[in-house]
Amino acid sequence: MMRPINNPILRGFNPDPSIIRVGEDYYIATSTFEWFPGVQIHHSRDLVHWKLIAHPLNRTSQLNMIGNPASGGVWAPCLSWDGGLFYLIYTDVKTLYTPAKDTHNYLVTSRDIAGEWSDPVYLNSSGFDPSLFHDDDGRKWLVNMVTDHRRGKNRFGGILLQEYSVESQRLIGPVYNIFHGTALGSTEGPHLYKRNGYYYLITAEGGTSLGHAVTMARSTSITGPYEVDPENPVLTSREDPAWPLQKAGHADLVETQTGEWYMVHLCGRPIPSMGRYPLGRETAIQKMVWTPDHWLRLQSGGKKPQLQVPAPGLPEFLHPSETVRDDFDTPELNIHFQTLRIPFTEDIGSLTERPGYLRLKGRESLSSRHRQSLVARRQQAFSYTSSTCVEFEPENYKQMAGLICLYDHENFYYLLISRDSEKGGKYLTIWSCDNNVFDYPARQDVCIESWRRCYLKVEVNYHRMRFFYAPDGEHWTPIGPVLDASRLSDGYCREGKFTGAFVGLCCQDLNGSGKHADFDYFEYLERESGTPE
Template identity: 75%
Template structure:
């Protein structure tokens, strides 16, 4: 028997939504303030997954300029009906406030790899929209609804309204179909029909250590919904020994041979630290229906497993992701993302100097508007990332280098800049800890006559060490070992929902767009977890 090893999507890949079309499986996950929006992975065996698309890839679909950290795209829902893929998503403009601004949209495509349509605006009632296609040809939109009124539950339950495909709008009455259970924080709804029942899955308990999956059912789509007496049907709450923590926010899929699986959010902590720099990941569990028509884990109980029986299909390995990118192609790898907006020729070029990624200095790492930054997810507790940069700053306001980043308030930055007193190019470290800046080096390292500078970082669970070299062999450590565990939603203030990234960036705070040329980017996992 083959076994699936969880998580199936490592690193920051939360809020999974799964759909099967024929023999192909697709999972969509949240991207928050990272652009392009939504990650879509593909598999044919539920074991091996390949990143194939970012459907929200132009500002007309998703303009997140100014969005808060951990705003942007929340909990997309991917579905398929009559030859068309549907993707609904929220663009969260404000969240850490009493009244939230959460705008819901729909895009469609005949081919999941795109192009996806221009968005249809749906509503702004809440977040986590989900589209259900009934067997009578009708379409229904669900979401949680927010409530800012004094004394009210801010998670006001699950609402349902019909969607008109031809009219491209919501139509008819809005139904409040579920108030949630005593776990609270009712969100992430998905609806299914099996036999005589409509089944409603929700995420409850908050997206942290109390997270859970709950189930309810009704003979009518508009309710009333009967709560599963065995809720929660999946959770890791109150069990710190489990490898997969924060289990919740689930979606179901039936295989072509009649088996059922549940994908869900999870997270893995640094041992003994309680920090989660890999963010919220995606796992899968095998489930089955009972004689009294409720859903249960095939393994029994409600705890997530690391090893899960595979469905028995032929194994289809995903293509290996190259460790090194020499920037020889016309476009960035799918594994790179930018912050909030796409980087066009005024900020990024792969053609002005072929074989190099040219970043043109923009705003600071603290900006929520225009950053010249390209990064990829940290997907292992232990990795090494490296680059080589050619950069000739003329001012201390011009910087470029290698960054390990959670968000605009939490990062470590190994940057080349200019010391105007010594009239020399220099290398130093910036640290930002919940928006408090520090400088781990007493003084910058002078690299006055270096045309090229190699930069490297090694992360080993909670230990982060930077290195530099004039060539790619004689590496020297720079600065002290830093705390990689700070790049975690459990450390960052106000509650955050993403994960650690590593990448390349360039700033020019004079506004002159001084550029830096990066020869390559390399990301190598050590695989000791």
């Protein structure tokens, strides 16, 4: 029996997938928003098993996000390959929540998918979700949605097309608005393909929440006019709010070396009966078939995304298993760790100053959109346990370090160590931020004045979160109440944000003196067998 592919294939905050095949290798690029390094690239050879292998935007000459808003930064990367060269197109979003947006589009290239990528070529700022199409006549074309801030206008103003010159490294020639979308509206996420004499245009419509959908149109000329698929949308879960994969949309296509077709798309899995999505928007895959009249349909029939789909007729390809514990014994951060807006440099941390430890040097507050000393990884399961051991000797209340669960700078839970003479010296407490409203839910702080090392732990089970502490890593004591983990969700955070929950380590020194904390290890253990309580 053919083994199935279980969806989602990229769990936990991996939206806007762009997929390519190069020989036997498949790669998917996904959005990272304000998290650095920019863009996640996963690899597979069977479309079943995937491994994170690269973050191509890993220096500030490619991506400078200081000051970027939450849920700004890198949107909808497009990965392509032509003539032995990988191309990556991406948007750096500088403003949100206003009619006029600043959305700068760039191109980087590399001969090696996991190697160093070039400095960026600036393309345009007319909209977001740019995509590069390599035509069979050698010409290259950029498509992106265009924003329109004028009062009374559709702020999604259609899909623009313009030629890209490799020789001059810029866009050239006229700009065409090739598609104004369907009645679903919010037309974005364009990708172009060519098959059997037709240019096919896939778009995302209906908004990136519960109304999301994949629509298609085609033309015999790249500049149009485009004929809309009479059975649009091709893929959506908008008509069934109880379906396990919600928000289905923003898709891309790939053909296997054996002639099978698959569509990757973003989706979301809510906490049952709560409508909140701490795992953010994830990536799923569907098997597709072409009809006799050359339209694309789900192999399963209908329009809804499936939790299981048939795998292609390719040899199974397994990746080495990953450890759940990082003892910080290497000079580089684990690939699953990211920082907020800025790279991990000696200014904020080090893995070599004290070998075997992650040293974080206190920087700005958790509310900062500039220079935080924070490293974290995605929450990729509804139930998990994470722990660490920290050595930290704060000198006053402005110095803090510990274990954090966060969505963004306005939504987090923080189990922290600090110092206050009124609380007996060094102490442990919980600090929370709920859409920029701050609180101390523990009510009773814990004095740890005599402790050189302190072990910290968090247990998350769907919407329930609980912090613990210990002097030895074995005898754990709860601190504070059971907290609402579902608040760290794009179904809860204000202003329509759309990333996902993270768990990690951080250090602040609001004096500006850079007081450091040393973390001995970080463990992240998923417990997918958990059930909502």
